[in-house]
Amino acid sequence: MRFIIQQTLNALQLGSVYALIALGYTMVYGILRMINFAHGDIFMVSTYLGFFVASFLLGWALHLPMAVIFVLTLLLAMFGTSLLAVFIERVAYKPLRQAPRISAVITALGVGLFLENFTLATIGPEPRILPQVVPVINFNIGGVAVSSIQILILAISALVMFILDTIVRRTMTGMAMRAISFDKTVVPLMGIPVDRIISITFALGSSMAAVGGVLYGIAYMMDPYMGIRIGWWAFISAVVGGIGNIRGAMIGGYILGFVEIFVAAFLPSTYRDFVAFALLLLLLVFKPTGILGMPVVEQKV
Amino acid sequence: MNRRWWLPLILALLFLLSILLPHFGILNLYLQQVLMYVGINIILTISLNLVNGYMGEFSVGHAGFMAIGAYISSLLTVWVFPKSWGPFVFPLVLILGGLGAALAGLIVAFPSFKTRGDYLAIVTLAFNMIIKSVLENIEAIGGPRGFMGMSKLTNVAWVYVWVLITIFAIRNFVFSAYGRGILSIREDEVAAELVSVNTRQTKILAFVISSFFAGIAGGLFAHVLQFINPRSFTILKSTDVLVMVYLGGIGSIMGSILGASIYTILLELLRPLGVWRWVVGPLLLVILMVTRPRGIMGLREARWLLPAEEVQADAAVTS
Amino acid sequence: MPLLQVRGLTHYFGGLKAVANFNLDLEPGELVGIIGPNGAGKTTVFNLITGVYRPTEGQILLDGHNLVGLQPHAITNKGIARTFQTIRLFKDLSVLDNVRIACYSQVRYSPLAAFLHTQRFREEERQTREEALRLLDIFNLRRYAQAQAKNLPYGEQRRLEIARALATRPRLLLLDEPAAGMNPGEIQRLMELIQWLRREFQLTIILIEHQMRVVMGICERIQVLDFGETIAEGKPKEIQNHPRVLEAYLGKGVA
Numbered sequence A: 001m002r003f004i005i006q007q008t009l010n011a012l013q014l015g016s017v018y019a020l021i022a023l024g025y026t027m028v029y030g031i032l033r034m035i036n037f038a039h040g041d042i043f044m045v046s047t048y049l050g051f052f053v054a055s056f057l058l059g060w061a062l063h064l065p066m067a068v069i070f071v072l073t074l075l076l077a078m079f080g081t082s083l084l085a086v087f088i089e090r091v092a093y094k095p096l097r098q099a100p101r102i103s104a105v106i107t108a109l110g111v112g113l114f115l116e117n118f119t120l121a122t123i124g125p126e127p128r129i130l131p132q133v134v135p136v137i138n139f140n141i142g143g144v145a146v147s148s149i150q151i152l153i154l155a156i157s158a159l160v161m162f163i164l165d166t167i168v169r170r171t172m173t174g175m176a177m178r179a180i181s182f183d184k185t186v187v188p189l190m191g192i193p194v195d196r197i198i199s200i201t202f203a204l205g206s207s208m209a210a211v212g213g214v215l216y217g218i219a220y221m222m223d224p225y226m227g228i229r230i231g232w233w234a235f236i237s238a239v240v241g242g243i244g245n246i247r248g249a250m251i252g253g254y255i256l257g258f259v260e261i262f263v264a265a266f267l268p269s270t271y272r273d274f275v276a277f278a279l280l281l282l283l284l285v286f287k288p289t290g291i292l293g294m295p296v297v298e299q300k301v
Numbered sequence B: 001m002n003r004r005w006w007l008p009l010i011l012a013l014l015f016l017l018s019i020l021l022p023h024f025g026i027l028n029l030y031l032q033q034v035l036m037y038v039g040i041n042i043i044l045t046i047s048l049n050l051v052n053g054y055m056g057e058f059s060v061g062h063a064g065f066m067a068i069g070a071y072i073s074s075l076l077t078v079w080v081f082p083k084s085w086g087p088f089v090f091p092l093v094l095i096l097g098g099l100g101a102a103l104a105g106l107i108v109a110f111p112s113f114k115t116r117g118d119y120l121a122i123v124t125l126a127f128n129m130i131i132k133s134v135l136e137n138i139e140a141i142g143g144p145r146g147f148m149g150m151s152k153l154t155n156v157a158w159v160y161v162w163v164l165i166t167i168f169a170i171r172n173f174v175f176s177a178y179g180r181g182i183l184s185i186r187e188d189e190v191a192a193e194l195v196s197v198n199t200r201q202t203k204i205l206a207f208v209i210s211s212f213f214a215g216i217a218g219g220l221f222a223h224v225l226q227f228i229n230p231r232s233f234t235i236l237k238s239t240d241v242l243v244m245v246y247l248g249g250i251g252s253i254m255g256s257i258l259g260a261s262i263y264t265i266l267l268e269l270l271r272p273l274g275v276w277r278w279v280v281g282p283l284l285l286v287i288l289m290v291t292r293p294r295g296i297m298g299l300r301e302a303r304w305l306l307p308a309e310e311v312q313a314d315a316a317v318t319s
Numbered sequence C: 001m002p003l004l005q006v007r008g009l010t011h012y013f014g015g016l017k018a019v020a021n022f023n024l025d026l027e028p029g030e031l032v033g034i035i036g037p038n039g040a041g042k043t044t045v046f047n048l049i050t051g052v053y054r055p056t057e058g059q060i061l062l063d064g065h066n067l068v069g070l071q072p073h074a075i076t077n078k079g080i081a082r083t084f085q086t087i088r089l090f091k092d093l094s095v096l097d098n099v100r101i102a103c104y105s106q107v108r109y110s111p112l113a114a115f116l117h118t119q120r121f122r123e124e125e126r127q128t129r130e131e132a133l134r135l136l137d138i139f140n141l142r143r144y145a146q147a148q149a150k151n152l153p154y155g156e157q158r159r160l161e162i163a164r165a166l167a168t169r170p171r172l173l174l175l176d177e178p179a180a181g182m183n184p185g186e187i188q189r190l191m192e193l194i195q196w197l198r199r200e201f202q203l204t205i206i207l208i209e210h211q212m213r214v215v216m217g218i219c220e221r222i223q224v225l226d227f228g229e230t231i232a233e234g235k236p237k238e239i240q241n242h243p244r245v246l247e248a249y250l251g252k253g254v255a
C-alpha cells in the first residue's frame, strides 16, 4: 500500500510535467489544426533557459532569497520561451498558413530538430541539473517519503493550469481562441485579430511548457534529447485527452504519468513504450477522438 | 516518340556501370555505401509517397515496416539458409521480408477505413513505436542489442535493380484505375465513393504496396550494414523519410527521387561539419519548406516517367 | 415494376429530424422533382439513397433489391449516380481523370496487371480513355481534357460533374440543384441538356431544384418537402397552387 501511494506521488509529479507540455500541443492544434512537433524541443530549451537564469542569479553575488530566485527563474524562462515560440511561429509557420497543412508539420519537425541539435552543438550532450533554487526538505508521512520539491511541483502545476483554464474560459482573448478553433473562416468577419490571437496562443502554450521545463529541471536531469523523449509522451497525453481540448490535455498528462510510473514499477522498463502505445491504440478504437475530444461529426455532403 | 528507345538504353547502361565501377575499384567503398543509401532512401521515399502523397494520408510510421523487412530477411539469411546460398536466395529473402511488412501494412490499413488525418497519423506512430518496442523485448533476436551475422549481400547493382523495380512498379500502378482511385481519395473521399471507387480496396492496396517496398528497403539496408538494432527504426527514421517525401514533392516519383538523393547526399556533404551538420540540415529544410511549401516538384511528374500511352494520348487529346 | 421504391424513409441528425417518413415510387424513365425551402431535407434524401448516411428507419429498394447498408460505391455500381449541390470535383486532377476515375469499377484487370502494364491492361485503359473522351465531347469539354478541374469556369464545372456521374453508367441520376448559380441563358441550355440526356442515356432522373421554372418546366411529377415532411405531391400545375406549398415558401398567413 505504501508502495502504491509512493508511486502515485511520483506519477502525479511526472504527470504534472506531461500535462503542462500537452497544453501547448493542444492549444496550437485547437487553433491551427497543426501538430506542432517542435513543441517538445521548445520545452527542452525552456529547461536550459531556466538552468542559465538560475545559475546566473545564484552566481550574481546579490544574495537574493531562494524564493525570489525561483520565481524569477520561472518568470524569465516563461518569458524567454514565449518569445522563442512566437518568433518561430512568425518566421516558420505563418508563411505556410495557406500552404498544404502538411508543409507546416514538416517545417515544425525541422524546427524541432534544429533546436535539439543546436543545443547539442553549443551546450553539449552531458546531462545537467538545475542549480538548487528550492530547499530540499524530506517529510516522512506514514512511511511515505514526500519532498518539498514534489509538493512544489504539484502545487505550481495545479495553480498555473487553473490560471490558464480561467484565461481561456473567462477572458475575451480566451473566447476569441475558442471562436477561432470553432470556425476559422467567420472569425475575421467578427473583428477578431486572428494573427494576434495565434501569437498569444503560442505564447501561452510555450509558457506552460516553460513552467513544466523549470519544474522538470528541479526534479530530474536535463539533456538535449529530452525534448523528443518527453515531448512524445506529452503529445500522446494531448491525444489521449482529446487533442484540441485543454482540460483533456491536463487529464491525459496525468494518465500518461501513471502509465509510465506503474509500468516501470511492475514490468521491465523496456515494456514502457509498448504498454503506453498499445493503450493509446485501444483508447482510439473505443474513443476515436480521445477522452474529452469532440465527437466525430458526420461529414456534410 | 523517340523517347521509347533511349530510356531503356540509359537504364541498361547505368546497370552496367553499377556492376563495373565497383568491380574495377573506380568507386571506392565509401562512395558505394553512399550510393546504396541513396538508393534505399529512394525506395523508402517513393513507397511512402504512395500513401502520403498520392493518397493524401499522413503515415508517420514507415520505419516500422522497414524494420519488419529488415528483421525477417536477416533472420532468414542468418538462421534459415546456409551462408553459401546467400547471394542466390537474396532476392527471395528480400521479397519474403517485403511480404511480412506488407502484412503489417494490411493491418494498419483497417483503421484507415474509419479514421483520417491526424488520428490515422497517430495510429501509424503508435504502430512504429510498438514494433520497435516488440523488437527490443524479444531476447532471441538480440533485444535492444540488435541482430548481426548477415553477410554483405547488398551491392550497388542490387540496389539499383530494386530502385528500378520500385520506380516502375509504382509508376505503372499510379497510372492505372487503382492509382486514380488512390488520387481520388486524396482529393475527396466521399465523392470518390459516390463515383464508384471502392475506397477500402484502394486503401488496402496502397498500404500493402507501400509497406511491401519499405520492407524491401529494410532488407537491403540490413545487408549493407550487416547489423541492425531496434534503434535504427525509430520514429526519427520515419521522420527522415517524411522529410524526403515532402522535400521532393508529393504525388511525384521524380520528386521522391530528387528528395531522397538531395537529402542523403547533402547530409553526407555536411559531414565535415560534425555535430553542426544536424543544425544546418534542419535549417535548410525549414528554409526550403517556407520558400517552396509544395516541395521541389510539387505534384508535377517528370516527362520520362509518364507512361507512353498517356503521353501519346495526351497529344491526341490536345490536337 | 418500379425502378426505385422508397418506403418510410426517416433520418435524424442527433435530435433533428431531417427527413420524416419519405415515400417515393419511381417508374423507369420518369423525371421527378423534389422541391422545398432551405433545410427541408432534400439533400439528405439523396445522401440516404446513395448510402452516404444510413437511414434511421425505412427501406430503399432498387429493382426490388435492398440498398440500405451497402457502401456508397456498391450502390453506385447498381446504377445510381449523383451530382452535388456544392461542386465536388477532384480539383487538382485533370478533367479527363475526373471522368476516368468514375470508370473505376468497369475495369476488369487485376492490380498485378496494372504493375506490369500488360496487353489486357492497355486495351482496357484505351477503352476507358475513349469512353471518357466521348463523354467530354458530349458535354463540350474535350478541349479542357488536360486542364485541372479547378481551373474550369463555373458552368463547365457543373457540366463536368454530370459527365463524371454518367461515366459510372447509371440508370438513375440524382441531380442536386444543377442550376444553382447559373444565369437564365445557361439555365435554359441546362434544361435542354437534361432532357436530351434522359432520352439519349435512357435515364430516370430525380431533380432537386430551387428555381421554380426549371422544375415546373421539365418535371412530370413534383414532391414538396418542408422540415423533412412531404407536404404535397403531384403534377407541376397542382403544386403551383397548393395552399401548403405557398405557406411553406411564403410563410404563414399568405395562403
Ligand SMILES: Nc1ncnc2c1ncn2[C@@H]1O[C@H](COP(=O)(O)OP(=O)(O)OP(=O)(O)O)[C@@H](O)[C@H]1O
Pocket: A298, A299, A300, A301, C013, C016, C018, C036, C037, C038, C039, C040, C041, C042, C043, C044, C045, C085
Ligand atoms: N451532416 C449533418 N449533420 C447534422 N445536420 C445536418 C447534416 N446534414 C444536414 N443537416 C441538417 O438537416 C436538415 C436538412 O438538410 P438538407 O441539406 O437535407 O436540406 P436541403 O433541403 O438540401 O436544403 P438546401 O436547400 O439548403 O440545400 C438541415 O436542418 C441541416 O442543417
Ligand SMILES: [Mg+2]
Pocket: C042, C043, C044, C085
Ligand atoms: Mg440541399
